[in-house]
Amino acid sequence: MKLAVFGRFNNKYTLISVDTLLNYVAQKDVEVYIESEFSELIKSVSTKRDFYSTFETFKSLDESFDLLVSIGGDGTILRAITFVMDLDIPIVGINTGRLGFLATIQVEDIEKAVQNIIDGKYRISERSLLTIETSPENDDILDLNFALNEIAVSRKNTTSMITVETLLDGQYLTSYWSDGLIVSTPTGSTGYSLSCGGPVITPGANSFVLTPIAPHNLSARPLVIPDSTEIQLKVDGREEQHLVSLDSRIATLDNGTIIKVKKADFKIKMIDLLDESFLKTLRKKMLWGEDNRN
Numbered sequence: 607m608k609l610a611v612f613g614r615f616n617n618k619y620t621l622i623s624v625d626t627l628l629n630y631v632a633q634k635d636v637e638v639y640i641e642s643e644f645s646e647l648i649k650s651v652s653t654k655r656d657f658y659s660t661f662e663t664f665k666s667l668d669e670s671f672d673l674l675v676s677i678g679g680d681g682t683i684l685r686a687i688t689f690v691m692d693l694d695i696p697i698v699g700i701n702t703g704r705l706g707f708l709a710t711i712q713v714e715d716i717e718k719a720v721q722n723i724i725d726g727k728y729r730i731s732e733r734s735l736l737t738i739e740t741s742p743e744n745d746d747i748l749d750l751n752f753a754l755n756e757i758a759v760s761r762k763n764t765t766s767m768i769t770v771e772t773l774l775d776g777q778y779l780t781s782y783w784s785d786g787l788i789v790s791t792p793t794g795s796t797g798y799s800l801s802c803g804g805p806v807i808t809p810g811a812n813s814f815v816l817t818p819i820a821p822h823n824l825s826a827r828p829l830v831i832p833d834s835t836e837i838q839l840k841v842d843g844r845e846e847q848h849l850v851s852l853d854s855r856i857a858t859l860d861n862g863t864i865i866k867v868k869k870a871d872f873k874i875k876m877i878d879l880l881d882e883s884f885l886k887t888l889r890k891k892m893l894w895g896e897d898n899r900n
């Protein structure tokens with residue numbers, strides 16, 4: 607097995623997670639490659655510099671890798687997909703973060719989880735992504751123009767609302783008067799969209815949801831649409847520019863930019879261990895359906 611290890615930050619759980627993972631796979635038939643910046647980070651904060659120096663590093667991935675293990679929280683997993691892209695490499699996250707909705711392996715379960723993965727005791731959950739094109743083009747999002755959770759437009763440097771003119775497959779829907787608009791995947795439906803009143807969409811549903819951010823309108827409800835829809839957005843407002851976010855990444859666009867959002871032509875493979883599931887995570891991490899009468 608050829609394993610890629612990626613993280614971004616160091617906190618009190620990072621080194622114990624890295625050491626537990628690397629010590630365990632060192633006993634197995636596993637080649638380990640650590641993302642180069644993360645390798646330098648853990649060497650700089652660890653007393654085991656020589657130990658980490660024995661591992662290969664990577665700056666980019668290729669199809670020869672069998673798995674990417676992200677060490678961090680959901681934000682790190684969202685960043686990890688920018689390495690995997692359309693390489694079809696399954697991703698699993700060790701949660702050293704806060705919520706860990708997407709990063710599901712707890713630090714204390716690393717060895718058991720890794721053994722289950724080596725033994726093939728897991729399911730693959732294929733997750734759709736969104737991709738974006740703008741006219742005029744924007745250099746900040748030209749390369750990494752995809753998102754696992756959501757693509758959102760929002761106001762920038764102003765308390766004034768923006769209007770978001772929205773077309774679905776070329777047909778006018780409405781112009782939202784709001785702080786912005788979220789186009790969310792099923793994966794992202796439990797993220798920002800949820801916080802703005804959007805519905806939970808289970809991963810297998812071939813849908814997206816349009817969820818306005820603080821709309822000044824009693825009838826602007828979230829709208830679930832087929833994931834084959836092309837969504838066209840154009841923002842106007844008192845300022846000259848607005849923000850566009852792709853998961854944790856943001857860029858600034860001029861008002862009037864034509865933004866086209868649609869389903870990406872590739873999917874991300876998330877690993878679900880056999881004792882994990884989306885519904886179990888939803889109940890455990892979001893307390894969905896929690897009811898004292900149950």
Ligand SMILES: NC(=O)c1ccc[n+]([C@@H]2O[C@H](COP(=O)([O-])OP(=O)(O)OC[C@H]3O[C@@H](n4cnc5c(N)ncnc54)[C@H](O)[C@@H]3O)[C@@H](O)[C@H]2O)c1
Pocket residue numbers: 679680681682684704705706707708755756793794795796797798799801852853854
């Ligand atoms: N008000 C909000 O709820 C809000 C605002 C901005 C961004 N977000 C979400 O945060 C994501 C970026 O994550 P980050 O860690 O870089 O930002 P962050 O550090 O602000 O974390 C945002 C929170 O959202 C959680 N989260 C992220 N993706 C999730 C998902 N698919 N389902 C359930 N919870 C999820 C994270 O665990 C974290 O607790 C964005 O893609 C967006 O979905 C949420």
Ligand SMILES: Nc1ncnc2c1ncn2[C@@H]1O[C@H](COP(=O)(O)OP(=O)(O)OP(=O)(O)O)[C@@H](O)[C@H]1O
Pocket residue numbers: 615616617678679680681682683702703704705706707709
């Ligand atoms: N900007 C930062 N600088 C330093 N450490 C950070 C920074 N952002 C996150 N961290 C640390 O790295 C950990 C993982 O960050 P990440 O964004 O992946 O997850 P999170 O947002 O904390 O958790 P989750 O997204 O699961 O709620 C955080 O819990 C925090 O301890």
